[in-house]
Amino acid sequence: MTVSEDGAVELAPSECRTLIAGGDFGRLAIRSSDGVDIFPVNFVMHDDALYFRSGPGSKMVDLTSDPRVAFEVDERSDTSAWSVVVHGHAMRLNSDADIEASTVLALRAWDPSDKFNYVRLEIDTITGRRVRLPERKVDRVS
């Protein structure tokens, strides 16, 4: 569907947190050695931080050299859509106690490789918007 600019509403940080806490799938954007990269990831929110299992090995290397990340979650119904974007810092969890406390162990990784790396994303800022949707396109390619 195409998202209209009509009726866009900025969401309060508290509402953004509620929305993202109800999600479990988002897109992680990081600086990479040759520009920028983006990965689909499953996640959990716990104690106001986001947790995920890392994907390809290169992702962990890039996070170590530059931990600044952006993370996006969105959801669409027939009549509206919202998108929440988190800016924050990612760090690898090295302690078994931290990993267990995060509840991240219940997650399955999108990517099967490198599945024993667990990452915490600490939220610096969280913003979001909700938009009304126009009529669904009927001529889309599928």
Added chain:
Amino acid sequence: MTVSEDGAVELAPSECRTLIAGGDFGRLAIRSSDGVDIFPVNFVMHDDALYFRSGPGSKMVDLTSDPRVAFEVDERSDTSAWSVVVHGHAMRLNSDADIEASTVLALRAWDPSDKFNYVRLEIDTITGRRVRLPERKVDRVS
């Protein structure tokens, strides 16, 4: 829903192009002055390039200083999900002829500001995966 690592399939570039050509909403990741940023955007695919109307003014500034971007589109059904990631270079369209030929004028921007900037993303690489989905979680955090 949580995406399982079981049954993940790498998609051929031709299939990735077909999938992304059928989409109209994705997430654009760019290097920003203070790290990385990610934006939800509507897009069209035309002549093997992606076109979108730019959002906030800061996005255009960042694209001018570093045109390397990543762009992700995904879709989920009850039983499977796919995600396609494009790495490429973004450039502003300055010619009315280029803008009209791109078909981007039919798009509405996610963000109402700065709506007269049109951007072409030329594809350097395109990758994607399809995964089978496990049963939907019933105990999701909300």
